[in-house]
Amino acid sequence: MKPAVPLHTIDATSSLQDAAETLAFYGIGALPVEEGGVLVGIVSERDLVRAIAELANFAGTPVSDYMTPGPISIDVGDSLAAAAKIMVEFQVRHVPIVERGRVVDLVSIRDVLSSSAASASSTG
Amino acid sequence: MRVRDVMTAPAIVASPENTIGEIAAQMLRNRVTALPVIERGKLVGIVTENDLVVRGVNADELRGHATLRGAFVELVRGRPRWLEVGIRAMDIMTRNVTTATPDEDVFVVAERMISLDRKHMPVVEAERLVGIVSRIDLLRGLIALHREVA
Numbered sequence: 001m002k003p004a005v006p007l008h009t010i011d012a013t014s015s016l017q018d019a020a021e022t023l024a025f026y027g028i029g030a031l032p033v034e035e036g037g038v039l040v041g042i043v044s045e046r047d048l049v050r051a052i053a054e055l056a057n058f059a060g061t062p063v064s065d066y067m068t069p070g071p072i073s074i075d076v077g078d079s080l081a082a083a084a085k086i087m088v089e090f091q092v093r094h095v096p097i098v099e100r101g102r103v104v105d106l107v108s109i110r111d112v113l114s115s116s117a118a119s120a121s122s123t124g
Numbered sequence: 125m126r127v128r129d130v131m132t133a134p135a136i137v138a139s140p141e142n143t144i145g146e147i148a149a150q151m152l153r154n155r156v157t158a159l160p161v162i163e164r165g166k167l168v169g170i171v172t173e174n175d176l177v178v179r180g181v182n183a184d185e186l187r188g189h190a191t192l193r194g195a196f197v198e199l200v201r202g203r204p205r206w207l208e209v210g211i212r213a214m215d216i217m218t219r220n221v222t223t224a225t226p227d228e229d230v231f232v233v234a235e236r237m238i239s240l241d242r243k244h245m246p247v248v249e250a251e252r253l254v255g256i257v258s259r260i261d262l263l264r265g266l267i268a269l270h271r272e273v274a
Contacts, residue, residue: 045174049177110259113238
């Protein structure tokens with residue numbers, strides 16, 4: 001349903017510093033947060049902006065303190081349209097794709113917008 | 125569907141002198157993810173969440189102080205020094221701003237946004253900032269359009 005790119009995740013006990021560095025290094029906007037291999041949240045640029053505004057100690061604060069817990073996810077069999085609906089309704093730019101409780105991918109608004117624009121172009 | 129149908133207007137803006145702490149607070153308060161930077165009525169840049177997270181923590185490096193990891197060493201000691209030293213919008217903003225016009229087609233702008241890897245575009249008319257359009261604004265418009273067609 002989207003181009004295969006490596007999935008980057010982060011552990012809930014990792015620091016905000018690790019999250020910021022990972023986002024910067026891979027040029028991505030959000031990371032699924034896992035605890036024992038299970039999806040427990042998502043940490044995005046927006047969450048880190050909140051941490052900046054609150055003068056958080058990035059190196060000493062775990063991701064779990066600023067992540068969005070229990071993110072709305074879609075199932076591996078769901079369509080991109082389902083992800084698009086969630087993004088617009090909940091004002092989020094990333095939706096994890098889950099298979100049996102484990103995150104297997106992350107759909108970004110870039111994926112959805114590329115697909116929408118391409119299909120709109122092809123249908124005139 | 126045109127950009128003017130989906131853009132956020134008026135746009136919340138920043139000045140080049142705003143600190144990154146002020147910008148972060150402004151973004152959260154207004155629930156926006158980017159602020160066009162205006163100086164003497166002219167669009168001179170844009171600051172996005174990404175700029176705050178990536179360049180904000182790198183700004184010390186720009187000033188010759190530290191690497192990204194080094195900048196964070198200050199955070200271990202307590203307050204983030206890169207906030208205290210007063211890093212401002214002008215230090216981290218993207219100066220090469222890609223803009224849209226209100227009458228452009230949303231498909232055209234969506235494709236440009238993806239191909240140029242932009243998440244927001246200030247909307248400019250007669251050299252005046254009239255709004256801002258984000259990926260989510262465009263997606264909302266495209267979904268509405270699909271619904272009309274279906």
